[in-house]
Amino acid sequence: MGEKRAYNPRKPGGGRKKLKPEYDAGKNLKEQMDAAVALYNSEMSLQAIGEELGLNPIKVRKLLITADVYESEVAEKVRDTFEEYRETQNYKEAILSTANALQLSKASVTSYLPYKKGVYFPSTAEKEKISVGAERQRRYRAMKRWRSDPTEENFWGVVVGYAGVKFKTYSGLSFSYEVRKGRNGEYTKELWIDRWEKSKSLAWSSVLLALKNIKKVGEVVDRPKALGDIRGVTYIYGMFYRFGLIDVPDDAKEKMGHPKNRKK
Incomplete structure (x- = not known):
């Protein structure tokens, strides 16, 4: 039998290395969101913004909703209904309840809600927690x-x-x-x-x-x-x-x- 190898405790933060250590989903989302907001403020349409950024208009709209600068009756209705259900239900249940209440598909409801990983606060959040925009x-x-x-x-x-x-x-x-x-x-x-x-x-x-x-x-x-x-x-x-x-x-x-x- 070979000699017993000395035990070396794992260093904090050890584990499998990331395949793409430079990839940061949150940072990428923010960069896309900031770019979409800048173009939206210059009065470009969702379609035109999508063509400029290489995104489909639905994703552009979702980015603008995450940044809390996009406004429409449907978006406001979905947001308010979802937030009401979210007070007593988990995320997935609130999505289903909102879809049933507004007679929309789950995909439609999700498309009118902000990205979960984005920095988003509900309409009742204190102003110190939200952006200037x-x-x-x-x-x-x-x-x-x-x-x-x-x-x-x-x-x-x-x-x-x-x-x-x-x-x-x-x-x-x-x-x-x-x-x-x-x-x-x-x-x-x-x-x-x-x-x-x-x-x-x-x-x-x-x-x-x-x-x-x-x-x-x-x-x-x-x-x-x-x-x-x-x-x-x-x-x-x-x-x-x-x-x-x-x-x-x-x-x-x-x-x-x-x-x-x-x-x-």
Whole structure:
């Protein structure tokens, strides 16, 4: 018999070597997703993007959904239905339940959901966890929802969506606001204006009162007081201009900037 070989413990991370150590599925997915988003933002069609990237349009759509920049009624319905079932079911069961509920095939449902390996968060995720593009898309959806159904609840969704965004007052001073949560985890109906080191509160009732005083969406409002003698109207004026609810005089635009050209 030969000599007994000394035991050498396996080093951490040992095991079968990868056939393609340079291959990174997550990295490749992100690169494809970023490329698809860039082309989509330049207003190219799904078909054109697919031809540019060598992908079929369905995969392009799925990449854009994973990045949370693609919007359609079907995609939104599938996502909301799936997330509802996912609260009580595993992934595969939720797929089947969604397919049955919407009378779609499993493949169709899957094509409207983000890649499982992609960085994706549901529509209720905190804004700190989502990308700038996804946050912008969330604000767009909230505004679209309110314009099609102008209820107080939907307008509150717009206000929450713009929390943390930079605004400017009539005189050109920058500010942002925060919507805090109570002990129950629900948002309080009070905005906290962040100006330098100090914060000022702005009541939700004041925002609603100013909203009612807008005669026509998009019209020029000469000065903040034209929205009413309301506490905090200086900030409300800047918010409404950024929301696109009012326009401002040309001399004010020089100080406030154009909402579309202003940095996020």
